[in-house]
Amino acid sequence: MSVNPEVSAIRPFTVAFPDAELEALRARIAATRWPDKETVDDLTQGVQLATIKELARYWLAEYDWRKCEATLNALPQFLTEIDGLDIHFIHVRSKHEAAMPVILTHGWPGSILEMLKVIEPLADPMAHGGKATDAFHLVIPSMPGHGFSGKPTAVGWGPGRIAGAWAELMNRLGYREYVAQGGDWGAVITDLMAVQAPPELIGIHTNMPGAVPQDIDAALLSGNPLPEDLSDEERRACAQLAFSYKHIYYALLMGSRPQTLTGFADSPVGMAAFMADHDVPSMALISEAFAGKAVGLTRDDVLDNMTLYWLTNTAVSASRLYWENKFAFLATKGVTIPAAVSAFPDELYQAPRSWVERAYPKLIHYNKLDKGGHFAAWEQPELFVEEVRAGFRSLR
Template identity: 55%
Template sequence: MIPQPTRRQLLQGSLAVAASTVLVQVPADAAPATGIRPFRVAVRREQLADLHRRVAATRWPTRELVDDRSQGVQLATAQALARFWTNRYDWRRFEAKLNSLPQFKTEIDGVDIHFVHVRSKHRNALPLVMTHGWPGSIVELLETIGPLTDPTAHGGTAADAFHLVLPSIPGFGFSGKPGDLGWDTARTARAWAELMRRLGYPRYVAQGGDLGAAVTDNLGRLAPAGLLGIHLNLLVSALGSTAGLPTNTTEEKAAAAALQTFSASGKGYIVEQATRPQTVGYAVRDSPVALAAWMLDHDTDSYLKISHAFRGGRPSGNLTREHVLDNVSLYWLTGTGESAARAYWERTQSAGHTLPPVAVPVSFSAFPGEIFVAPRSWAETSYPTLSYYHQAGRGGHFAAWEEPALFTRELRAAFRSIR
């Protein structure tokens, strides 16, 4: 039995003692339901061997009949990924990286929530909870830990420091899979508010992109005690509808056109996961290559660059083959392909629910490789409390993953006035 950590150990981000199970947890009777338990990862060799066997046994489809990605992930890309996965990729490297970080679990609303909690050495650091997206995970945020928590070692000042909390959305990664309905982004936001309360943070800010932007938007609408402001890098409200948004300027027309293109040919994965997540679950739980292809078939600039990297091109920023397979392997080894897909179904079920407008300050960073580059006018219309807006010079849909240094600078600037 691993003892319950003291508050001082928790705040210092102490590590747990390793164990030999697949996903190591403290037994249920080791801590109260509201307690926080240390966590480490240990994947059995048999699981890795099974992964390699399944990749080797893939029944490949015939080559696509076009010379681009218009029919989906290209055969050459998928086969290059499979070769790298079995011949060169090292899961143990990534496992060691995760286990070098302070990881914990705590049960909230009936689900175990996994999170990384790294406290800055700087006394007046601002607590920040960041939420990943799909088909991402905490993997997309890991390279920001150093710059955000230790800014003096990464081109910043002590005044830029954050205490960082990186939770995994229920059904993703090492968090538990919901056993009941209703885990939409608003319920996840409420869980994050409870998590920050348990960690002893009376004041904090929040950030999110992709699905994490929806969670963070909901957190801003719920406005729990202590939330000072939010930062987004995807205008989630415009994905559903551009009604009420101006379309007069060149920027506004370009954003509307990009959204129309995405709606016509780029959102197949959204439709399937929002309506039939169980159906796709059979493939992504049975075949590693099917899982990888499903995750790569994400019609954004970032994932186009990933495909290019696997076929001999130069990686875009931090989107290396190793980091991409860290993420895919995490989904495979935790068996969360179908439970993550259900997050889209849950969001669809709650689409008619209304929440109050965001009352806290909102910061927004627009990246050029996003599905659409939201102009300032759209951000101001969606969030009347907009306090910061900036268009970055590079970066895409998974901005923190692709350009962690640039993304860090955006967060420093966005929350500087709130400090």
């Protein structure tokens, strides 16, 4: 597949932070003023003091950002201006020329780093238990205001505009037929790409499906009674949703007062504690990682991501996406193109097939997995890779 000849619009990019910035980060970590210990013995008050102290100790004394920097710089990275804003992206082409192009979109408080573990298995499946016919060309952009992409200086960069920018990016790279995948914000953006339906987009895969019926979503948010004819599986999903909606105050704050989070640009440990409390299962994973347990995320996974936010000073600019958003996170969006759905048990909710079939009328794949959570590519890369392969197989 040929690449757009307008190569002058696509510039190579290299990550290079000076030592002075890393020293300044360590100085701020060392100067942290700590709160008192929580008054409970569990996670019900948020990230425990012992966890965040161990995170800070490791960040200060053992963590090495240069390893992450080298990993990124070993990948082909680029910048291109779209709609007046620089967009950073990784672009890995498979050695299999017939590979399927896919654009993978991260979420918050994640980044492109969520996808690093799945790049090689998706691009080179024969080296990772797959077949040549499973191969993908990968495009992994940083959302506006996140990572190495530009920070919007005016309003208007909501998920719908990002969806349009992604279609332009794929067109600029010369892909005349491609698929899209996403979780968290990436799931919302991927759904909206499907709603916008550029002719080159032939299908999507989501691991956080927007499948909640509008009436149920409204009832859960308002506290009104749910329909009486729900199945047991649907009731379990509603219970998960009710719990999730009760614990998304971070989203309410970012959605109403992102600029109030100025402290995120001043205190790396304060920023880290807020980011670690995205959802209860993910917070538990992070807590276990810093307690020395082998779980889906390592201490370096967590701190690579947090250090990226700190060094690029994007904790506040990334938060503004919540303020810009006008779409329900988990409710149906009106997708009508082929769609694949992977329902992980520790997601904000495990979407019942009955809801998924209504939300995605051209459903080409549905699998209800028995492990994995919100950051599926990061936590369970092998399962994620197989789901992406299986999800898009019928479109090849």
